Amino acid sequence: MTKHLEETLQEKIAHIKQGGDAKYHEKLKEQNKLFVRDRLKLLFDDEFMVEDGLFANVMAGDLPADGVVTAIGKVNGQTVCVMANDSTVKAGSWGSRTVEKIIRIQETAEKMRVPLIYLVDSAGARITDQLEMFPGRRGAGRIFYNQVKLSGKIPQVCILFGPSAAGGAYIPAFCDIVIMVDKNASMYLGSPRMAEMVIGEKVSLEELGGARMHCSVSGCGDVLAANEEEAIQSARTYLSFFPANYSEQPPLQAAKAPIETAKDITTIVPENQNAAFNMHDLIQSLVDADSFFEIKKLFAQELITGLARLDGKPVGIIANQPRVKGGVLFVDSADKAARFITLCDAFGIPLLFLADVPGFMIGTAVERAGIIRHGAKMISAMAEATVPKISVIVRKAYGAGLYAMASSAFEPDACIALPGAQIAVMGPEAAVNAVYSNKIQAIEDPAERQAFIQEKRKEYQEDIDLYLLASNLIVDAIVPPSGLRHDLISRYEIYKGKRQVFSDRKHPVYPV
Amino acid sequence: MKQVAANMAGTVISVLVQPGDTISEGQDVIVLESMKMEVPVQSMEAGKVVEVKANIGDFVNDGDIIVVLE
Numbered sequence: 001m002t003k004h005l006e007e008t009l010q011e012k013i014a015h016i017k018q019g020g021d022a023k024y025h026e027k028l029k030e031q032n033k034l035f036v037r038d039r040l041k042l043l044f045d046d047e048f049m050v051e052d053g054l055f056a057n058v059m060a061g062d063l064p065a066d067g068v069v070t071a072i073g074k075v076n077g078q079t080v081c082v083m084a085n086d087s088t089v090k091a092g093s094w095g096s097r098t099v100e101k102i103i104r105i106q107e108t109a110e111k112m113r114v115p116l117i118y119l120v121d122s123a124g125a126r127i128t129d130q131l132e133m134f135p136g137r138r139g140a141g142r143i144f145y146n147q148v149k150l151s152g153k154i155p156q157v158c159i160l161f162g163p164s165a166a167g168g169a170y171i172p173a174f175c176d177i178v179i180m181v182d183k184n185a186s187m188y189l190g191s192p193r194m195a196e197m198v199i200g201e202k203v204s205l206e207e208l209g210g211a212r213m214h215c216s217v218s219g220c221g222d223v224l225a226a227n228e229e230e231a232i233q234s235a236r237t238y239l240s241f242f243p244a245n246y247s248e249q250p251p252l253q254a255a256k257a258p259i260e261t262a263k264d265i266t267t268i269v270p271e272n273q274n275a276a277f278n279m280h281d282l283i284q285s286l287v288d289a290d291s292f293f294e295i296k297k298l299f300a301q302e303l304i305t306g307l308a309r310l311d312g313k314p315v316g317i318i319a320n321q322p323r324v325k326g327g328v329l330f331v332d333s334a335d336k337a338a339r340f341i342t343l344c345d346a347f348g349i350p351l352l353f354l355a356d357v358p359g360f361m362i363g364t365a366v367e368r369a370g371i372i373r374h375g376a377k378m379i380s381a382m383a384e385a386t387v388p389k390i391s392v393i394v395r396k397a398y399g400a401g402l403y404a405m406a407s408s409a410f411e412p413d414a415c416i417a418l419p420g421a422q423i424a425v426m427g428p429e430a431a432v433n434a435v436y437s438n439k440i441q442a443i444e445d446p447a448e449r450q451a452f453i454q455e456k457r458k459e460y461q462e463d464i465d466l467y468l469l470a471s472n473l474i475v476d477a478i479v480p481p482s483g484l485r486h487d488l489i490s491r492y493e494i495y496k497g498k499r500q501v502f503s504d505r506k507h508p509v510y511p512v
Numbered sequence: 513m514k515q516v517a518a519n520m521a522g523t524v525i526s527v528l529v530q531p532g533d534t535i536s537e538g539q540d541v542i543v544l545e546s547m548k549m550e551v552p553v554q555s556m557e558a559g560k561v562v563e564v565k566a567n568i569g570d571f572v573n574d575g576d577i578i579v580v581l582e
Contacts, residue, residue: 274550325520326549358547363521365574427548 016054016064020088028088031184033161034228036069036086039119042232043082044073053104056097064089066097067122070105075117076240076251081109084119087162092122094168096132099140106146113245115155117235118171121162140167147174152346155242159231160185160211160221172220176343177238177295179223179231180211187214187221216298219332224298237293241307241314242347250349255312256288258485265481269356271420273396273427279304279321282354282394286485288312295340300332301325305340307349311489313496316344319354320405322395329360329401334374337404338381345381350388350492353412357401358427376511379403383410386502388495390414390488393421393475408474413495416477417466418484423474424464432456513562514581516555518572522546527568529579533561541579542566557581 019025019035028035034042040049050072057066067089071082083105085092094102109116125134133139150156151174158175162184169187172178180187188209195201195208207213214221223238225231243250262285270277283292287308294306302325306317318337320327329337344351360366360375382389382404390413391406402423408415417423425431433440436456443449462468470478479487522544529541540552541561559581566578 274545274548276550276552322549323552326547326551328520328547328549358549361520361547365521429548 012058013054016058019064019086020062020090024088031162032227033087033121033184035088036084036119036121039161039228039232040069040071040073040082040084042229043075043117043119043235045075045077049073053097053101056101057095063095066095066101067092068094068098068101070101072108072112072114075115075236078115078239078244078251079112080115080117080239081105081112082117082119085122085162087121087123090123090126092162093124093126094122094133094140095126095129099133099143100138102143103138103146106143106150109154110146110150113154113247115157115239115242115244116150117239118156118158118175120158120160120164120168120171122165122168123163124165124168144170144174147171151176152246152342154245155239155347157235157238159235160187161228161231162186163188165189165191176346177222177235178214178220179225179234179238180215180221181225181228181231182211185211185221212298215296219296219299219336221299222295234293238307241293241309241349246347248348250314250347252314253309253312256291256309258285258287259289265418265484269395269418269420269481273422276323276326278323279319279327279354279356279394283308283317283319286310286488287315287317292317296336300330300336302327302330303333303337305336307344310352310485310492313492314349315352315492316340316349317352317354318405320357320394320401322356325361326358327356328358329375329378329404331366331369331371331374334360334371334378334404338374338377341378341381341385345385345387348387350495351382351385351390351406352488353382353389353391353406355391355393355397355402355405355407356395357397357405359399359401360404373511375400375404379410380508380511382406384502384508386498386500388413388492388498390416390491390495392479392484392488393417393423395420396422396424396427398422398424398426408476411500413498414476414491415474416479416487417470417475418481419466419478421466421475421478422464423466423469428457428460428464431460514557514559515577516541516553516579516581518542518544518566518574518576518578519553520544520546520551521573522551522571524566524568524570524572524578525550527564527566529561529564531561531563535559535561535581544572553578555579555581 057063067086069084083102156175158172158178160180164187186209215224268281291309304319406412525545526543537558542553544551563580
């Protein structure tokens with residue numbers, strides 16, 4: 001008897017694992033998409049996989065696994081939980097059991113204290129099933145409630161392969177990182193059809209909520225991948241920097257020297273404070289070869305954020321990029337920094353600030369966009385971070401830009417400077433103009449006026465001389481550029497024992 | 513038609529391309545001075561320059577078209 005029962009079971013399992021009808025598999029191929037179970041094969045290290053809820057909605061007959069695979073497997077040797085939409089089953093839409101399965105895998109991840117990965121490709125709720133899956137205690141709302149609760153406890157990663165529509169768009173929004181497949185992934189609250197019907201706007205899906213738009217304009221996407229394989233590999237690489245949960249240490253790898261083509265720092269950073277240079281060159285000269293994983297590469301490029309390894313140990317880098325918009329901090333760059341700092345601090349990844357910043361942007365456009373509260377958000381996140389944090393003043397740090405880049409007053413473990421660094425309320429040109437504006441105007445002879453300006457600038461330079469600042473203990477060290485990597489490695493080795501409790505209050509009133 | 517727009521408000525201090533030039537993606541086309549910094553503006557696309565709309569000394573705003581490509 002058992003033999004015949006086993007055969008029946010095996011048939012049912014095989015059938016369910018095939019997903020939806022052949023025509024929907026054909027459609028996947030046309031869209032350059034992989035079947036959900038092939039995605040899981042690429043994501044996991046090997047065959048090891050435990051799946052629950054395979055028989056969800058089996059009685060319906062045509063809804064295999066109710067359109068979602070929930071499983072546990074290994075990524076980089078670490079156990080992880082996964083929920084993965086199956087777009088061959090009713091376009092990956094959510095019924096009541098779909099929602100229940102997602103909630104359960106979240107609960108499992110919470111109990112196991114392991115990362116949770118969301119492979120999203122879903123048309124959203126099945127409106128016909130709304131009573132069962134939308135409004136109740138264990139309706140879709142609970143998925144988002146759980147995501148918020150899990151945030152900062154375990155890493156939550158979203159890979160977006162297709163649409164993530166309406167309420168479903170909040171799954172990526174509550175994840176730590178969103179990796180989007182170019183051309184196929186999209187996020188939106190209202191579809192183009194709805195936008196035309198409700199507000200009269202005519203727009204394409206790509207313009208409205210495409211992957212490239214979200215990764216470069218809205219900031220809802222963190223990594224733009226060329227295809228599904230690249231997206232899944234990005235998630236694996238990203239997770240290699242993270243511990244299973246907030247109470248464990250980030251994983252270490254073998255130390256590597258910087259890439260061979262790394263330039264000498266003295267040739268990267270120009271002496272002229274106003275000239276542009278590429279901060280990526282400096283990052284490459286400091287970090288282990290091929291270890292830099294950039295986050296939000298296409299968004300607010302005047303600030304670089306990314307994970308890397310220094311001597312095999314993970315570090316989160318926040319660096320001004322003078323090559324883009326002069327490295328000035330804007331609304332979006334402040335927002336980008338705040339988010340990244342919070343991510344690293346949540347999971348014990350030390351922070352490295354590389355400062356070369358003329359300040360926050362000024363003018364009507366940014367004031368109207370609320371640059372003050374966005375700047376406050378960055379400063380608040382940075383101040384509250386208790387992981388080891390080092391601020392390196394690479395060339396200049398003016399005004400609130402100095403504060404935002406973790407300078408002395410914000411309890412970095414060290415604020416160190418490269419020779420040639422300038423730290424001031426503002427640069428010499430602006431300062432002399434601000435203080436002596438009336439006097440300058442009053443001098444009629446142009447040559448005499450210029451001489452006066454030059455003299456005052458020189459005096460100002462002397463006031464902000466780096467050795468004077470070091471003498472007054474404003475910077476903790478002036479480090480030779482050739483020794484910067486070594487100095488940072490030594491310092492992080494020392495600071496790893498740091499234990500700091502920022503405050504015993506419930507939480508701050510976030511300036512967002 | 514492809515265009516290159518200023519990415520922040522500032523004053524044009526040098527123009528690096530002229531009509532007829534073929535430029536590559538990511539190439540600097542103009543340098544602005546803004547916030548006392550020299551800010552190179554890159555083209556997001558490759559192409560042939562048809563028109564340069566900004567002259568040295570001009571004030572440009574974020575989003576203003578500075579170079580038109582074929």
